[in-house]
């Protein structure tokens with residue numbers, strides 16, 4: 001028996017999504033980014049409390065150094081507010097305030113601190129609940145040494161030379177790969193110094209220093225250099241470390257998804273992929289919590305999403321101004337189909353049930369819908385717009401709806 005499609009609109013869809021996820025974000029009408037995450041610790045405070053930390057970070061939430069600070073704030077459950085800095089057009093007040101003019105910077109109980117490492121250590125000093133440095137003095141000294149060596153051990157330099165190097169000379173690339181592998185071998189060894197999967201005998205600032213960089217490298221080296229860290233038998237401890245990080249809720253709040261990283265390196269550094277983008281992790285698309293979060297974001301922000309598709313996807317160039325309202329309607333129908341698919345999954349005869357059968361689909365509406373879906377698939381960024389899990393669930397769902405359009 002065919003499944004009956006309920007009468008759905010944005011409001012009822014939002015209600016259904018919110019029943020299935022507790023993830024919420026703050027709306028920022030007319031600003032970029034259009035939403036901001038809510039720290040998981042905020043509910044612990046009475047409303048209107050002055051938050052102890054203000055984090056200055058990049059508008060696109062791509063900065064790995066900002067991710068370090070956000071990760072620590074979430075792990076330590078410190079309530080904080082975020083101020084976004086547009087790195088392509090930094091405000092004068094920011095360059096006047098922060099000597100390096102870089103992000104991240106933070107106001108910690110009123111005091112300005114900059115440089116991610118200094119911010120992490122300052123948070124540790126002032127908020128001693130949930131410590132991220134070991135108490136045992138010798139291990140504490142090792143931790144501090146490794147944190148300082150982040151600037152001098154050459155890991156990041158070797159990694160990004162290999163990833164971003166423009167050379168097409170195979171020998172040169174092989175030399176850069178070897179230099180990077182030496183650094184990975186050093187990390188592999190360091191991970192063996194203490195028992196357990198982390199750098200020290202428990203999760204610490206050292207893990208936080210490395211995770212944003214290793215995540216981006218593990219996601220993008222396969223695509224741009226055909227080089228794999230994940231699944232590489234040469235690095236069993238690094239792989240076990242990734243698995244251990246995966247168990248931490250704070251990590252899932254702050255991390256990027258693979259596609260965001262992949263697209264970033266193409267857009268920002270003009271890298272040419274040597275193979276397809278990494279396959280989407282279907283685990284996320286099967287988890288209702290992530291599907292519902294993706295749906296909640298899409299539904300709550302649908303006006304912004306529709307305006308963005310109309311303005312930036314190129315769809316407007318297909319016809320004159322007079323088609324705007326028809327285009328708008330086509331985009332809206334397809335985004336609503338997507339939200340329904342996220343919430344109802346395979347139980348809906350998508351997308352045709354929604355519009356009364358395949359024969360009722362106007363070809364121009366389908367064409368505009370396909371553009372809108374393809375655009376949204378690449379446009380969303382994690383964690384700027386939603387968590388990495390939700391972004392992955394959304395991209396998987398878009399592929400599914402797109403595949404049923406033609």
Ligand SMILES: N[C@@H](CCC(=O)N[C@@H](CS)C(=O)NCC(=O)O)C(=O)O
Nearest residue numbers: 063064065087102103104115116117
């Ligand atoms: N050593 C700094 C590095 C920070 C950094 O490089 N931030 C980049 C964003 S990922 C930035 O602010 N770039 C803007 C610019 O270079 O003007 C730290 O650890 O905080």
